[in-house]
Amino acid sequence: MNELEAIKAHRDSLPGPAPEVTARAWVLVAEEIEAERTGSGHRQPARPRRRSLRGFPAGWWATRAGVAVGLAAAVTAGLVVVRGDHESAPFGTPPASAAELLRHAASVAAREDIRPGPGQFVYVDQKNVTFASGSEGEYTQDLRREVWMPAGDPGRALTRSTYGQTHATSGRPEHVQSPGTVEYQRAGQCPEHSLSLPFQAADLPADPDRVLAKIRQGAETFVRSDQRRRGETDLGQDEIDMRVEKVVASSLLGLAQDPLTSSRTRATVFGALSKLPTVTIVQDLTDPAGRHGVGASLKLENPYGWERGELIFEPATYRFLGYRSWIGRQEGGQVRETPGASTAVMTVKVVNSMPEVPKDAGKPMFC
Amino acid sequence: MTAPLQDSAPPSEGTDAQVIEASWRHPDRFGAVFDRYFASIHRYVHLRLGESAADDLAAETFLRAFRSRDRFDLTCPSARPWLYGIASNLVAEHRRGEARRYRALARSADATEIASHDERVVQRVSAAVMQPRLAAGLARLSSGDRDVLLLVACAQLSYEEVAEALGIPQGTVGSRLNRARKKLRKIIGSAGEAL
Numbered sequence: 001m002n003e004l005e006a007i008k009a010h011r012d013s014l015p016g017p018a019p020e021v022t023a024r025a026w027v028l029v030a031e032e033i034e035a036e037r038t039g040s041g042h043r044q045p046a047r048p049r050r051r052s053l054r055g056f057p058a059g060w061w062a063t064r065a066g067v068a069v070g071l072a073a074a075v076t077a078g079l080v081v082v083r084g085d086h087e088s089a090p091f092g093t094p095p096a097s098a099a100e101l102l103r104h105a106a107s108v109a110a111r112e113d114i115r116p117g118p119g120q121f122v123y124v125d126q127k128n129v130t131f132a133s134g135s136e137g138e139y140t141q142d143l144r145r146e147v148w149m150p151a152g153d154p155g156r157a158l159t160r161s162t163y164g165q166t167h168a169t170s171g172r173p174e175h176v177q178s179p180g181t182v183e184y185q186r187a188g189q190c191p192e193h194s195l196s197l198p199f200q201a202a203d204l205p206a207d208p209d210r211v212l213a214k215i216r217q218g219a220e221t222f223v224r225s226d227q228r229r230r231g232e233t234d235l236g237q238d239e240i241d242m243r244v245e246k247v248v249a250s251s252l253l254g255l256a257q258d259p260l261t262s263s264r265t266r267a268t269v270f271g272a273l274s275k276l277p278t279v280t281i282v283q284d285l286t287d288p289a290g291r292h293g294v295g296a297s298l299k300l301e302n303p304y305g306w307e308r309g310e311l312i313f314e315p316a317t318y319r320f321l322g323y324r325s326w327i328g329r330q331e332g333g334q335v336r337e338t339p340g341a342s343t344a345v346m347t348v349k350v351v352n353s354m355p356e357v358p359k360d361a362g363k364p365m366f367c
Numbered sequence: 368m369t370a371p372l373q374d375s376a377p378p379s380e381g382t383d384a385q386v387i388e389a390s391w392r393h394p395d396r397f398g399a400v401f402d403r404y405f406a407s408i409h410r411y412v413h414l415r416l417g418e419s420a421a422d423d424l425a426a427e428t429f430l431r432a433f434r435s436r437d438r439f440d441l442t443c444p445s446a447r448p449w450l451y452g453i454a455s456n457l458v459a460e461h462r463r464g465e466a467r468r469y470r471a472l473a474r475s476a477d478a479t480e481i482a483s484h485d486e487r488v489v490q491r492v493s494a495a496v497m498q499p500r501l502a503a504g505l506a507r508l509s510s511g512d513r514d515v516l517l518l519v520a521c522a523q524l525s526y527e528e529v530a531e532a533l534g535i536p537q538g539t540v541g542s543r544l545n546r547a548r549k550k551l552r553k554i555i556g557s558a559g560e561a562l
Contacts (some may be wrong), residue, residue: 005546007521008523010414014410016406017405017422025422028426029426031399035394107395
Protein backbone atom coordinates (compact mmCIF):
# COMPACT_ATOMS: atom_id res chain seq x y z
CA MET A 1 0.00 0.00 0.00
CA ASN A 2 1.51 3.34 -0.98
CA GLU A 3 0.95 6.61 0.88
CA LEU A 4 -1.99 7.67 -1.28
CA GLU A 5 -3.72 4.35 -0.74
CA ALA A 6 -3.00 4.53 2.98
CA ILE A 7 -4.64 7.95 3.22
CA LYS A 8 -7.61 6.74 1.21
CA ALA A 9 -7.94 3.65 3.39
CA HIS A 10 -7.83 5.77 6.50
CA ARG A 11 -10.44 8.11 5.09
CA ASP A 12 -12.69 5.17 4.21
CA SER A 13 -12.33 3.78 7.72
CA LEU A 14 -13.72 6.94 9.30
CA PRO A 15 -17.33 6.80 10.41
CA GLY A 16 -19.81 8.88 8.47
CA PRO A 17 -21.54 11.78 10.18
CA ALA A 18 -23.99 10.77 12.89
CA PRO A 19 -27.62 11.17 11.79
CA GLU A 20 -28.21 14.02 14.22
CA VAL A 21 -25.18 15.84 12.81
CA THR A 22 -26.57 15.53 9.29
CA ALA A 23 -30.00 16.67 10.48
CA ARG A 24 -28.59 19.69 12.28
CA ALA A 25 -26.51 20.68 9.30
CA TRP A 26 -29.53 20.37 7.08
CA VAL A 27 -31.65 22.50 9.40
CA LEU A 28 -29.01 25.24 9.13
CA VAL A 29 -29.08 25.06 5.35
CA ALA A 30 -32.88 24.83 5.32
CA GLU A 31 -33.08 28.01 7.39
CA GLU A 32 -30.90 29.70 4.83
CA ILE A 33 -33.10 28.43 2.03
CA GLU A 34 -36.16 29.69 3.83
CA ALA A 35 -34.56 33.06 4.50
CA GLU A 36 -33.83 33.43 0.82
CA ARG A 37 -37.27 32.33 -0.21
CA THR A 38 -38.97 34.76 2.13
CA GLY A 39 -36.55 37.52 1.18
CA SER A 40 -35.26 37.99 4.69
CA GLY A 41 -31.66 37.77 3.50
CA HIS A 42 -28.75 35.70 4.63
CA ARG A 43 -28.38 34.47 8.11
CA GLN A 44 -25.17 35.17 9.90
CA PRO A 45 -22.55 32.53 9.15
CA ALA A 46 -22.90 29.57 11.43
CA ARG A 47 -20.56 30.04 14.33
CA PRO A 48 -18.28 27.12 15.01
CA ARG A 49 -19.57 25.47 18.11
CA ARG A 50 -17.91 23.04 20.37
CA ARG A 51 -20.23 20.31 21.37
CA SER A 52 -20.15 16.79 22.56
CA LEU A 53 -23.02 14.82 21.16
CA ARG A 54 -21.53 11.67 22.53
CA GLY A 55 -22.37 12.98 25.95
CA PHE A 56 -26.04 12.30 25.48
CA PRO A 57 -27.47 9.14 26.94
CA ALA A 58 -27.85 6.04 24.85
CA GLY A 59 -31.10 5.93 22.97
CA TRP A 60 -31.22 9.70 22.93
CA TRP A 61 -31.76 9.67 19.23
CA ALA A 62 -33.23 7.28 16.74
CA THR A 63 -33.01 7.12 13.02
CA ARG A 64 -35.79 7.47 10.56
CA ALA A 65 -34.86 7.22 6.94
CA GLY A 66 -31.46 8.63 7.58
CA VAL A 67 -32.82 11.70 9.30
CA ALA A 68 -32.07 12.29 12.95
CA VAL A 69 -35.04 12.33 15.23
CA GLY A 70 -35.94 12.35 18.85
CA LEU A 71 -34.17 15.38 20.18
CA ALA A 72 -37.07 15.97 22.51
CA ALA A 73 -35.06 14.99 25.56
CA ALA A 74 -32.90 18.05 25.12
CA VAL A 75 -35.66 20.43 24.23
CA THR A 76 -36.94 23.16 26.45
CA ALA A 77 -39.69 25.43 25.16
CA GLY A 78 -38.73 24.88 21.57
CA LEU A 79 -35.06 25.62 22.09
CA VAL A 80 -32.37 22.98 22.05
CA VAL A 81 -29.38 23.77 24.16
CA VAL A 82 -26.30 22.00 22.91
CA ARG A 83 -23.74 21.75 25.63
CA GLY A 84 -20.10 22.18 24.77
CA ASP A 85 -17.02 22.22 26.90
CA HIS A 86 -17.19 25.87 27.84
CA GLU A 87 -20.21 27.23 26.14
CA SER A 88 -23.78 26.42 25.41
CA ALA A 89 -25.09 27.50 22.08
CA PRO A 90 -28.73 27.61 21.04
CA PHE A 91 -29.45 25.34 18.11
CA GLY A 92 -32.25 26.66 16.01
CA THR A 93 -34.61 29.43 16.90
CA PRO A 94 -38.12 28.75 18.04
CA PRO A 95 -40.42 29.53 15.12
CA ALA A 96 -42.26 32.80 15.62
CA SER A 97 -45.39 31.70 13.80
CA ALA A 98 -47.22 28.66 12.56
CA ALA A 99 -46.31 29.66 9.01
CA GLU A 100 -42.61 29.63 9.87
CA LEU A 101 -42.93 26.32 11.68
CA LEU A 102 -44.72 24.74 8.74
CA ARG A 103 -42.16 26.04 6.25
CA HIS A 104 -39.37 24.52 8.33
CA ALA A 105 -41.33 21.28 8.56
CA ALA A 106 -41.84 21.30 4.80
CA SER A 107 -38.10 21.67 4.19
CA VAL A 108 -37.31 18.81 6.53
CA ALA A 109 -40.05 16.52 5.19
CA ALA A 110 -38.80 17.10 1.66
CA ARG A 111 -35.50 15.51 2.67
CA GLU A 112 -37.07 12.39 4.15
CA ASP A 113 -36.97 10.24 1.11
CA ILE A 114 -38.37 6.77 1.65
CA ARG A 115 -37.99 4.77 -1.54
CA PRO A 116 -38.76 1.09 -1.47
CA GLY A 117 -37.06 -0.92 -4.17
CA PRO A 118 -38.67 -3.74 -6.11
CA GLY A 119 -40.03 -6.32 -3.71
CA GLN A 120 -39.70 -3.97 -0.75
CA PHE A 121 -42.29 -2.26 1.41
CA VAL A 122 -42.72 1.03 3.17
CA TYR A 123 -43.47 0.18 6.77
CA VAL A 124 -45.26 2.69 9.00
CA ASP A 125 -45.72 2.08 12.71
CA GLN A 126 -48.16 4.36 14.48
CA LYS A 127 -49.38 4.71 18.00
CA ASN A 128 -52.96 5.88 17.67
CA VAL A 129 -55.81 6.87 19.89
CA THR A 130 -59.13 6.38 18.09
CA PHE A 131 -62.22 8.35 19.01
CA ALA A 132 -65.78 7.07 18.71
CA SER A 133 -69.06 8.74 19.50
CA GLY A 134 -72.51 7.17 19.34
CA SER A 135 -75.47 5.90 21.27
CA GLU A 136 -73.16 4.10 23.69
CA GLY A 137 -71.43 7.33 24.54
CA GLU A 138 -67.99 8.60 23.66
CA TYR A 139 -64.77 6.76 24.11
CA THR A 140 -61.21 6.62 22.96
CA GLN A 141 -59.15 3.50 22.45
CA ASP A 142 -55.42 3.00 22.19
CA LEU A 143 -54.36 1.31 18.98
CA ARG A 144 -51.07 0.35 17.39
CA ARG A 145 -51.43 0.49 13.64
CA GLU A 146 -48.79 -0.93 11.35
CA VAL A 147 -48.95 -0.49 7.59
CA TRP A 148 -46.99 -2.32 4.88
CA MET A 149 -47.19 -0.65 1.49
CA PRO A 150 -45.53 -2.56 -1.37
CA ALA A 151 -43.45 -0.56 -3.82
CA GLY A 152 -45.67 0.57 -6.67
CA ASP A 153 -48.47 -1.79 -5.75
CA PRO A 154 -50.90 -0.24 -3.25
CA GLY A 155 -53.36 -2.99 -4.08
CA ARG A 156 -51.31 -5.36 -1.90
CA ALA A 157 -51.10 -3.08 1.12
CA LEU A 158 -51.71 -4.54 4.54
CA THR A 159 -52.39 -3.13 7.99
CA ARG A 160 -52.16 -4.81 11.34
CA SER A 161 -54.03 -3.19 14.21
CA THR A 162 -53.37 -4.16 17.80
CA TYR A 163 -55.99 -2.82 20.17
CA GLY A 164 -55.27 -1.41 23.59
CA GLN A 165 -57.19 0.05 26.48
CA THR A 166 -60.52 1.83 26.10
CA HIS A 167 -61.20 5.09 27.91
CA ALA A 168 -64.85 6.16 28.10
CA THR A 169 -65.49 9.86 28.38
CA SER A 170 -69.25 9.37 28.58
CA GLY A 171 -71.61 6.38 28.60
CA ARG A 172 -70.43 2.79 28.54
CA PRO A 173 -69.14 1.52 25.23
CA GLU A 174 -69.90 -2.14 24.59
CA HIS A 175 -68.93 -2.85 21.01
CA VAL A 176 -65.22 -2.41 21.31
CA GLN A 177 -62.32 -4.73 20.66
CA SER A 178 -60.79 -6.07 23.83
CA PRO A 179 -57.17 -5.13 24.58
CA GLY A 180 -54.70 -7.37 22.81
CA THR A 181 -56.97 -8.10 19.86
CA VAL A 182 -55.09 -8.12 16.56
CA GLU A 183 -56.81 -7.35 13.28
CA TYR A 184 -55.46 -7.52 9.75
CA GLN A 185 -56.86 -5.52 6.87
CA ARG A 186 -55.90 -6.01 3.25
CA ALA A 187 -56.23 -3.27 0.66
CA GLY A 188 -59.74 -3.31 -0.82
CA GLN A 189 -61.14 -5.42 2.01
CA CYS A 190 -63.04 -2.57 3.70
CA PRO A 191 -64.56 -0.15 1.19
CA GLU A 192 -65.28 2.47 3.84
CA HIS A 193 -61.81 2.28 5.34
CA SER A 194 -59.71 1.79 2.28
CA LEU A 195 -55.96 1.54 2.48
CA SER A 196 -55.35 4.40 0.16
CA LEU A 197 -54.61 8.06 0.27
CA PRO A 198 -57.38 10.64 0.44
CA PHE A 199 -58.63 11.43 -3.06
CA GLN A 200 -57.12 14.91 -2.80
CA ALA A 201 -53.64 13.36 -2.93
CA ALA A 202 -54.05 12.20 -6.51
CA ASP A 203 -51.93 14.14 -8.98
CA LEU A 204 -51.02 16.72 -6.41
CA PRO A 205 -48.66 19.39 -7.81
CA ALA A 206 -45.30 19.91 -6.12
CA ASP A 207 -45.79 23.63 -5.64
CA PRO A 208 -47.69 24.58 -2.44
CA ASP A 209 -49.52 27.48 -4.14
CA ARG A 210 -50.78 25.20 -6.87
CA VAL A 211 -51.74 22.58 -4.27
CA LEU A 212 -53.72 25.20 -2.42
CA ALA A 213 -55.42 26.32 -5.64
CA LYS A 214 -56.26 22.74 -6.59
CA ILE A 215 -57.63 21.83 -3.16
CA ARG A 216 -59.61 25.07 -3.06
CA GLN A 217 -61.09 24.35 -6.48
CA GLY A 218 -62.19 20.93 -5.29
CA ALA A 219 -63.59 22.43 -2.09
CA GLU A 220 -65.63 24.97 -4.01
CA THR A 221 -67.12 22.23 -6.14
CA PHE A 222 -67.91 20.20 -3.05
CA VAL A 223 -69.51 23.11 -1.18
CA ARG A 224 -71.67 24.02 -4.17
CA SER A 225 -72.94 20.47 -4.62
CA ASP A 226 -73.42 20.12 -0.87
CA GLN A 227 -75.41 23.36 -0.92
CA ARG A 228 -77.65 21.96 -3.66
CA ARG A 229 -78.14 18.70 -1.76
CA ARG A 230 -79.16 20.60 1.33
CA GLY A 231 -81.50 22.82 -0.65
CA GLU A 232 -79.75 25.91 0.60
CA THR A 233 -80.54 28.65 -1.87
CA ASP A 234 -79.97 31.75 0.18
CA LEU A 235 -76.40 31.33 1.35
CA GLY A 236 -74.36 34.50 1.23
CA GLN A 237 -70.94 34.54 -0.40
CA ASP A 238 -69.28 34.99 3.00
CA GLU A 239 -70.85 31.78 4.28
CA ILE A 240 -69.84 29.92 1.14
CA ASP A 241 -66.29 31.24 1.39
CA MET A 242 -66.10 30.20 5.02
CA ARG A 243 -67.28 26.68 4.20
CA VAL A 244 -64.77 26.43 1.37
CA GLU A 245 -61.95 27.47 3.66
CA LYS A 246 -63.04 24.87 6.20
CA VAL A 247 -63.01 22.14 3.58
CA VAL A 248 -59.61 23.30 2.38
CA ALA A 249 -58.20 23.26 5.90
CA SER A 250 -59.76 19.90 6.66
CA SER A 251 -58.42 18.37 3.44
CA LEU A 252 -54.91 19.62 4.09
CA LEU A 253 -54.96 18.39 7.67
CA GLY A 254 -56.18 15.01 6.48
CA LEU A 255 -53.40 14.74 3.91
CA ALA A 256 -50.74 15.90 6.35
CA GLN A 257 -51.57 13.37 9.02
CA ASP A 258 -52.34 10.41 6.75
CA PRO A 259 -49.74 7.67 7.30
CA LEU A 260 -49.69 6.83 3.61
CA THR A 261 -48.80 10.34 2.52
CA SER A 262 -45.28 10.37 1.11
CA SER A 263 -42.74 12.70 2.71
CA ARG A 264 -42.55 14.81 -0.40
CA THR A 265 -46.31 15.20 -0.62
CA ARG A 266 -46.42 15.94 3.07
CA ALA A 267 -43.76 18.62 2.54
CA THR A 268 -45.92 20.24 -0.11
CA VAL A 269 -48.98 20.02 2.11
CA PHE A 270 -47.09 21.63 5.00
CA GLY A 271 -46.10 24.38 2.57
CA ALA A 272 -49.74 24.87 1.59
CA LEU A 273 -50.86 24.89 5.22
CA SER A 274 -48.28 27.58 5.97
CA LYS A 275 -50.23 29.90 3.70
CA LEU A 276 -53.48 29.60 5.64
CA PRO A 277 -53.92 32.63 7.91
CA THR A 278 -56.05 30.65 10.35
CA VAL A 279 -53.25 28.30 11.43
CA THR A 280 -51.81 29.18 14.80
CA ILE A 281 -48.72 27.99 16.62
CA VAL A 282 -49.02 26.08 19.90
CA GLN A 283 -45.97 25.48 22.04
CA ASP A 284 -45.35 22.30 23.97
CA LEU A 285 -47.85 19.75 22.75
CA THR A 286 -47.61 16.07 23.56
CA ASP A 287 -48.31 13.32 21.09
CA PRO A 288 -49.88 9.96 22.09
CA ALA A 289 -46.39 8.54 22.63
CA GLY A 290 -45.63 11.22 25.20
CA ARG A 291 -43.19 13.12 23.00
CA HIS A 292 -43.21 16.87 23.40
CA GLY A 293 -43.42 19.02 20.33
CA VAL A 294 -44.45 22.30 18.88
CA GLY A 295 -47.70 22.40 16.97
CA ALA A 296 -49.59 24.04 14.17
CA SER A 297 -53.25 24.25 15.11
CA LEU A 298 -56.36 24.64 12.97
CA LYS A 299 -59.84 25.08 14.37
CA LEU A 300 -62.68 23.83 12.22
CA GLU A 301 -66.08 25.20 13.22
CA ASN A 302 -69.24 23.19 12.67
CA PRO A 303 -72.90 23.76 13.58
CA TYR A 304 -72.47 21.84 16.84
CA GLY A 305 -69.15 23.15 17.99
CA TRP A 306 -65.70 22.70 16.57
CA GLU A 307 -62.85 20.32 16.00
CA ARG A 308 -59.33 21.48 16.57
CA GLY A 309 -56.57 19.66 14.71
CA GLU A 310 -52.96 19.95 15.78
CA LEU A 311 -49.96 18.82 13.76
CA ILE A 312 -47.07 18.16 16.12
CA PHE A 313 -43.42 18.64 15.19
CA GLU A 314 -40.18 17.81 16.90
CA PRO A 315 -38.97 21.25 18.04
CA ALA A 316 -35.34 20.96 16.97
CA THR A 317 -35.59 19.16 13.67
CA TYR A 318 -39.18 20.04 12.69
CA ARG A 319 -39.78 16.43 11.90
CA PHE A 320 -43.46 15.47 11.86
CA LEU A 321 -44.25 13.59 15.05
CA GLY A 322 -47.97 13.19 14.82
CA TYR A 323 -51.42 14.63 15.06
CA ARG A 324 -54.06 15.12 17.67
CA SER A 325 -57.55 16.55 17.66
CA TRP A 326 -59.97 18.01 20.13
CA ILE A 327 -63.74 18.02 19.96
CA GLY A 328 -65.32 21.20 21.29
CA ARG A 329 -68.95 21.73 22.15
CA GLN A 330 -71.12 24.41 23.69
CA GLU A 331 -73.22 22.65 26.29
CA GLY A 332 -75.56 24.67 28.48
CA GLY A 333 -73.54 27.77 28.01
CA GLN A 334 -70.37 25.92 28.91
CA VAL A 335 -67.50 25.13 26.56
CA ARG A 336 -66.54 21.49 26.71
CA GLU A 337 -63.49 20.17 24.89
CA THR A 338 -62.58 16.50 24.88
CA PRO A 339 -59.68 14.70 23.24
CA GLY A 340 -60.43 13.25 19.81
CA ALA A 341 -58.36 10.98 17.63
CA SER A 342 -54.60 11.27 17.70
CA THR A 343 -51.60 9.69 16.07
CA ALA A 344 -47.92 9.38 16.84
CA VAL A 345 -45.74 8.29 13.94
CA MET A 346 -43.19 6.01 15.56
CA THR A 347 -41.38 4.53 12.57
CA VAL A 348 -41.31 4.93 8.81
CA LYS A 349 -38.80 2.72 7.02
CA VAL A 350 -38.25 0.40 4.11
CA VAL A 351 -38.51 -3.31 4.90
CA ASN A 352 -38.05 -6.42 2.82
CA SER A 353 -41.13 -8.36 3.83
CA MET A 354 -44.58 -8.10 5.28
CA PRO A 355 -46.29 -10.57 7.56
CA GLU A 356 -48.57 -13.33 6.38
CA VAL A 357 -52.17 -12.84 7.39
CA PRO A 358 -53.13 -15.75 9.68
CA LYS A 359 -55.63 -18.11 8.07
CA ASP A 360 -58.06 -17.66 10.95
CA ALA A 361 -57.88 -13.86 10.88
CA GLY A 362 -61.38 -12.43 10.96
CA LYS A 363 -62.77 -9.40 9.24
CA PRO A 364 -61.93 -6.13 10.98
CA MET A 365 -64.70 -4.91 13.29
CA PHE A 366 -64.99 -1.53 11.60
CA CYS A 367 -65.10 -2.78 8.06
CA MET B 368 -57.76 5.28 -6.94
CA THR B 369 -54.12 4.53 -6.58
CA ALA B 370 -52.02 5.54 -3.66
CA PRO B 371 -48.66 6.69 -4.98
CA LEU B 372 -46.15 6.65 -2.19
CA GLN B 373 -43.64 8.74 -4.03
CA ASP B 374 -44.05 11.75 -6.20
CA SER B 375 -42.81 11.27 -9.68
CA ALA B 376 -39.72 13.06 -10.98
CA PRO B 377 -38.06 13.85 -7.69
CA PRO B 378 -36.15 17.12 -7.85
CA SER B 379 -32.90 15.41 -6.84
CA GLU B 380 -32.41 13.97 -10.31
CA GLY B 381 -29.98 15.53 -12.75
CA THR B 382 -26.34 16.49 -12.71
CA ASP B 383 -25.00 18.69 -9.95
CA ALA B 384 -24.86 21.61 -12.36
CA GLN B 385 -28.50 21.08 -13.33
CA VAL B 386 -29.55 20.87 -9.70
CA ILE B 387 -27.62 24.00 -8.77
CA GLU B 388 -29.01 25.89 -11.73
CA ALA B 389 -32.52 24.83 -10.70
CA SER B 390 -31.78 25.98 -7.15
CA TRP B 391 -31.29 29.52 -8.42
CA ARG B 392 -35.04 29.72 -8.89
CA HIS B 393 -36.06 26.98 -6.46
CA PRO B 394 -33.67 27.12 -3.48
CA ASP B 395 -35.11 23.88 -2.07
CA ARG B 396 -33.43 21.98 -4.88
CA PHE B 397 -30.09 22.62 -3.25
CA GLY B 398 -31.04 19.87 -0.84
CA ALA B 399 -30.02 17.34 -3.48
CA VAL B 400 -26.44 18.66 -3.41
CA PHE B 401 -26.47 18.37 0.38
CA ASP B 402 -27.78 14.81 0.19
CA ARG B 403 -25.15 13.76 -2.33
CA TYR B 404 -22.05 15.16 -0.68
CA PHE B 405 -22.54 15.95 2.99
CA ALA B 406 -21.16 12.63 4.20
CA SER B 407 -18.10 12.82 1.91
CA ILE B 408 -17.26 16.36 2.94
CA HIS B 409 -17.72 15.43 6.58
CA ARG B 410 -15.24 12.54 6.23
CA TYR B 411 -12.74 14.78 4.48
CA VAL B 412 -12.85 17.37 7.26
CA HIS B 413 -12.90 14.60 9.86
CA LEU B 414 -9.63 13.26 8.52
CA ARG B 415 -8.03 16.70 8.59
CA LEU B 416 -9.41 18.26 11.77
CA GLY B 417 -11.24 15.58 13.72
CA GLU B 418 -14.86 14.67 14.08
CA SER B 419 -16.02 17.54 16.27
CA ALA B 420 -14.68 20.16 13.88
CA ALA B 421 -16.11 18.20 10.97
CA ASP B 422 -19.60 18.47 12.45
CA ASP B 423 -19.38 22.25 12.27
CA LEU B 424 -17.26 22.80 9.19
CA ALA B 425 -19.15 20.36 6.97
CA ALA B 426 -22.33 22.28 7.77
CA GLU B 427 -20.54 25.57 7.16
CA THR B 428 -19.29 24.24 3.81
CA PHE B 429 -22.84 23.74 2.61
CA LEU B 430 -24.01 27.07 3.98
CA ARG B 431 -21.24 28.82 2.06
CA ALA B 432 -21.95 26.75 -1.01
CA PHE B 433 -25.63 27.64 -0.90
CA ARG B 434 -24.88 31.33 -0.50
CA SER B 435 -22.41 31.35 -3.38
CA ARG B 436 -24.21 28.95 -5.70
CA ASP B 437 -24.88 31.72 -8.19
CA ARG B 438 -21.14 31.73 -8.84
CA PHE B 439 -20.96 28.01 -9.52
CA ASP B 440 -19.60 27.31 -12.99
CA LEU B 441 -22.42 25.49 -14.74
CA THR B 442 -20.03 24.06 -17.31
CA CYS B 443 -18.71 21.78 -14.53
CA PRO B 444 -21.15 18.89 -14.23
CA SER B 445 -19.89 17.87 -10.79
CA ALA B 446 -20.01 20.02 -7.67
CA ARG B 447 -17.33 17.94 -5.95
CA PRO B 448 -14.31 20.16 -6.75
CA TRP B 449 -16.27 23.25 -5.79
CA LEU B 450 -17.42 21.78 -2.47
CA TYR B 451 -14.00 20.35 -1.60
CA GLY B 452 -12.52 23.74 -2.45
CA ILE B 453 -14.85 25.45 0.02
CA ALA B 454 -14.12 22.81 2.63
CA SER B 455 -10.36 23.17 2.06
CA ASN B 456 -10.61 26.93 2.54
CA LEU B 457 -12.42 26.36 5.80
CA VAL B 458 -9.81 23.83 6.89
CA ALA B 459 -7.12 26.39 6.04
CA GLU B 460 -8.59 28.68 8.68
CA HIS B 461 -7.71 25.96 11.19
CA ARG B 462 -4.24 25.18 9.85
CA ARG B 463 -2.56 25.18 13.25
CA GLY B 464 -5.24 22.90 14.61
CA GLU B 465 -4.68 20.48 11.76
CA ALA B 466 -0.94 20.29 12.33
CA ARG B 467 -1.52 19.82 16.06
CA ARG B 468 -3.91 16.99 15.30
CA TYR B 469 -1.40 15.10 13.14
CA ARG B 470 1.33 15.58 15.72
CA ALA B 471 -0.99 14.23 18.41
CA LEU B 472 -1.85 11.25 16.23
CA ALA B 473 1.83 10.65 15.65
CA ARG B 474 2.56 10.82 19.40
CA SER B 475 -0.25 8.39 20.12
CA ALA B 476 1.92 5.91 18.31
CA ASP B 477 4.30 5.73 21.23
CA ALA B 478 1.93 3.54 23.15
CA THR B 479 1.51 1.37 20.13
CA GLU B 480 5.22 1.00 19.65
CA ILE B 481 5.71 -0.49 23.08
CA ALA B 482 2.61 -2.62 22.95
CA SER B 483 2.71 -6.26 22.09
CA HIS B 484 2.74 -7.39 18.51
CA ASP B 485 -0.85 -8.55 18.75
CA GLU B 486 -1.99 -5.19 20.02
CA ARG B 487 -0.13 -3.45 17.24
CA VAL B 488 -1.89 -5.57 14.69
CA VAL B 489 -5.23 -4.70 16.23
CA GLN B 490 -4.26 -1.04 16.22
CA ARG B 491 -3.27 -1.20 12.59
CA VAL B 492 -6.56 -2.56 11.38
CA SER B 493 -8.78 -0.63 13.72
CA ALA B 494 -10.96 1.96 12.10
CA ALA B 495 -10.22 5.64 12.39
CA VAL B 496 -6.64 5.22 13.66
CA MET B 497 -4.17 6.88 11.37
CA GLN B 498 -0.76 5.30 10.95
CA PRO B 499 1.52 7.32 13.24
CA ARG B 500 4.26 7.84 10.67
CA LEU B 501 1.71 8.89 8.12
CA ALA B 502 0.35 11.41 10.62
CA ALA B 503 3.85 12.63 11.39
CA GLY B 504 4.52 13.02 7.69
CA LEU B 505 1.32 14.98 7.10
CA ALA B 506 2.17 17.27 10.00
CA ARG B 507 5.44 18.24 8.32
CA LEU B 508 4.03 19.04 4.91
CA SER B 509 3.34 22.62 3.93
CA SER B 510 -0.34 23.43 3.95
CA GLY B 511 -0.41 23.92 0.18
CA ASP B 512 1.20 20.54 -0.46
CA ARG B 513 -1.05 18.88 2.08
CA ASP B 514 -4.18 20.34 0.44
CA VAL B 515 -3.22 18.84 -2.90
CA LEU B 516 -2.17 15.49 -1.48
CA LEU B 517 -5.36 15.04 0.52
CA LEU B 518 -7.65 16.17 -2.28
CA VAL B 519 -6.06 13.57 -4.54
CA ALA B 520 -5.78 10.77 -1.97
CA CYS B 521 -8.80 11.38 0.19
CA ALA B 522 -11.29 13.07 -2.13
CA GLN B 523 -10.00 11.23 -5.23
CA LEU B 524 -10.07 14.40 -7.31
CA SER B 525 -8.21 14.53 -10.62
CA TYR B 526 -5.41 17.07 -11.19
CA GLU B 527 -7.85 19.21 -13.11
CA GLU B 528 -10.41 19.06 -10.32
CA VAL B 529 -7.83 19.86 -7.66
CA ALA B 530 -6.73 22.85 -9.71
CA GLU B 531 -10.32 23.98 -9.90
CA ALA B 532 -10.93 23.39 -6.20
CA LEU B 533 -7.87 25.31 -5.03
CA GLY B 534 -7.74 27.87 -7.80
CA ILE B 535 -4.19 26.97 -8.85
CA PRO B 536 -2.71 25.87 -12.21
CA GLN B 537 -2.70 22.17 -13.03
CA GLY B 538 1.09 22.24 -13.26
CA THR B 539 1.26 23.45 -9.69
CA VAL B 540 -0.97 20.58 -8.63
CA GLY B 541 1.47 18.12 -10.17
CA SER B 542 4.56 19.69 -8.62
CA ARG B 543 2.96 19.99 -5.17
CA LEU B 544 1.78 16.40 -5.28
CA ASN B 545 5.21 15.10 -6.27
CA ARG B 546 6.87 17.12 -3.55
CA ALA B 547 4.36 15.99 -0.94
CA ARG B 548 4.68 12.33 -1.86
CA LYS B 549 8.49 12.43 -1.86
CA LYS B 550 8.58 14.10 1.51
CA LEU B 551 6.02 11.72 2.93
CA ARG B 552 7.91 8.65 1.69
CA LYS B 553 11.10 10.01 3.19
CA ILE B 554 9.44 10.51 6.57
CA ILE B 555 7.65 7.22 6.50
CA GLY B 556 10.82 5.49 5.37
CA SER B 557 10.96 1.76 5.51
CA ALA B 558 7.82 1.73 7.63
CA GLY B 559 6.01 2.67 4.47
CA GLU B 560 6.04 -0.94 3.50
CA ALA B 561 3.81 -1.61 6.44
CA LEU B 562 1.26 1.00 5.49
